Amino acid sequence: MSINHERGFGTSQVPAWRRRWVAWRNGVMASAGFQAWAARLPLVSWIARRRAGEAFDLVAGFCYSQVLLAAVQVGLLDRLREGPCDAAGLALLSGLSEAASLRLLRAAAALDLAEAVAPGWWMLGQRGAALQANLGALAMVRHHTLLYADLADPVALLCRDRAEPTALSAFWHYAADAPAPEASAYSALMASSQAMVAQQALGAYRFARHRRLLDVGGGHGAFVSAVRAACPALDLGVFDLPPVIAGAAARLGGAGGDAMALHPGDFFHDALPQGYDCITLVRVLHDHDDAACLSLLQAVRRALPPGGRLVIAEPMAGTPGARAMGDAYFGFYLWAMNAGRPRTAAEYGAMLKTAGFAGWRRKATAYPVVASVVVTHT
Ligand SMILES: CC(C)=CCC/C(C)=C/CC/C(C)=C/C=C/C(C)=C/C=C/C=C(C)/C=C/C=C(C)/C=C/C=C(C)/C=C/CC(C)(C)O
Numbered sequence: 297m298s299i300n301h302e303r304g305f306g307t308s309q310v311p312a313w314r315r316r317w318v319a320w321r322n323g324v325m326a327s328a329g330f331q332a333w334a335a336r337l338p339l340v341s342w343i344a345r346r347r348a349g350e351a352f353d354l355v356a357g358f359c360y361s362q363v364l365l366a367a368v369q370v371g372l373l374d375r376l377r378e379g380p381c382d383a384a385g386l387a388l389l390s391g392l393s394e395a396a397s398l399r400l401l402r403a404a405a406a407l408d409l410a411e412a413v414a415p416g417w418w419m420l421g422q423r424g425a426a427l428q429a430n431l432g433a434l435a436m437v438r439h440h441t442l443l444y445a446d447l448a449d450p451v452a453l454l455c456r457d458r459a460e461p462t463a464l465s466a467f468w469h470y471a472a473d474a475p476a477p478e479a480s481a482y483s484a485l486m487a488s489s490q491a492m493v494a495q496q497a498l499g500a501y502r503f504a505r506h507r508r509l510l511d512v513g514g515g516h517g518a519f520v521s522a523v524r525a526a527c528p529a530l531d532l533g534v535f536d537l538p539p540v541i542a543g544a545a546a547r548l549g550g551a552g553g554d555a556m557a558l559h560p561g562d563f564f565h566d567a568l569p570q571g572y573d574c575i576t577l578v579r580v581l582h583d584h585d586d587a588a589c590l591s592l593l594q595a596v597r598r599a600l601p602p603g604g605r606l607v608i609a610e611p612m613a614g615t616p617g618a619r620a621m622g623d624a625y626f627g628f629y630l631w632a633m634n635a636g637r638p639r640t641a642a643e644y645g646a647m648l649k650t651a652g653f654a655g656w657r658r659k660a661t662a663y664p665v666v667a668s669v670v671v672t673h674t
């Protein structure tokens with residue numbers, strides 16, 4: 297495809313001082329002379345080396361991700377958790393040759409997934425330990441094969457009509473307005489990665505102040521199960537598409553167990569059930585384009601009583617310390633999925649106001665890279 301490099305230059309929207317400053321600074325950063333000078337100066341050399349390393353990591357990131365995928369697929373992280381492993385042991389476990397096993401072990405150690413504990417022997421590294429224990433993150437690593445298939449030609453992905461099917465839009469049936477099969481793969485993926493998200497929401501907001509909570513787009517009920525464990529007095533409900541609710545019923549046992557109501561429906565066409573003083577939208581809004589997102593917020597507004605609360609929990613754009621996660625990762629992920637976009641907390645604030653809510657607050661979460669929380673009320 298051809299890219300028009302002419303358009304977009306000389307826009308009068310950009311203040312002249314900003315354009316000049318950024319152009320000057322970037323000229324300095326790009327200069328080989330400046331780079332060589334910075335590498336020789338004490339203190340500055342430390343920053344320069346770190347910047348060079350970050351630039352290299354950005355270039356090589358896909359390769360690192362594939363090392364992680366290989367380590368997960370052959371069961372290396374699980375094996376290392378059990379105790380020291382050498383190349384022969386990994387070869388036996390994985391069916392790889394000893395040379396390939398050694399290559400993988402060394403790559404994993406370079407990425408802190410593994411750690412050399414004696415010549416030729418490895419255990420889990422610190423990063424490997426955190427990931428190995430996080431079943432949701434591991435499920436996402438495996439799931440990324442679909443994302444990478446869509447990203448193989450990123451410019452083609454950006455250029456194509458967003459109605460064209462992709463690997464991710466086929467996986468997330470609702471994004472393509474296609475019916476979900478009964479045992480939905482996406483609900484299983486969401487349930488397995490819910491624990492880390494629920495932890496953020498439960499740490500940021502005191503759900504126990506409510507009487508009845510409805511989780512809209514609640515999938516197989518993993519979030520309400522986590523809420524029930526933390527706040528046993530709360531009456532709980534889940535609203536989701538009929539095939540997903542059938543899966544939730546099977547997973548939760550019959551009708552969903554005590555104090556767990558299951559509501560099948562389509563939030564774009566059916567009214568949400570009333571009588572709940574708290575509604576949650578966990579990893580739901582970012583799946584939808586702005587008009588659909590607003591209509592869902594309006595439906596939530598209609599369902600809540602006066603003083604009722606809406607709690608939004610999902611990864612958000614513009615998150616301090618985790619900006620790449622928002623617009624780079626979820627921006628491209630949701631583009632490949634054919635619907636939705638990551639939004640900042642302030643963008644949600646503006647939408648909530650339009651939908652008729654009274655005000656909003658961002659609540660701090662322990663790991664904002666996993667999810668941010670926004671709370672509003674009627
Ligand atoms: C004690 C002393 C002195 C020092 C300690 C030093 C210290 C603080 C060490 C740190 C140890 C520690 C506590 C580590 C914690 C690590 C954690 C919490 C790691 C968490 C990792 C989480 C990851 C990698 C999450 C990844 C999530 C992904 C990729 C989610 C993808 C979600 C998708 C694609 C969702 C799709 C749904 C849709 C369609 C968008 O709606």
Ligand SMILES: C[S@@+](CC[C@H](N)C(=O)[O-])C[C@H]1O[C@@H](n2cnc3c(N)ncnc32)[C@H](O)[C@@H]1O
Pocket residue numbers: 470483486487490493512513514515516518519535536537540561562563564577578579580583
């Ligand atoms: C990304 S998943 C999040 C699931 C769950 N909240 C979680 O965080 O694990 C989005 C959920 O919204 C549901 N959903 C999508 N479109 C819907 C619609 N029109 N009506 C009801 N639920 C819908 C999906 O079935 C899915 O369970």
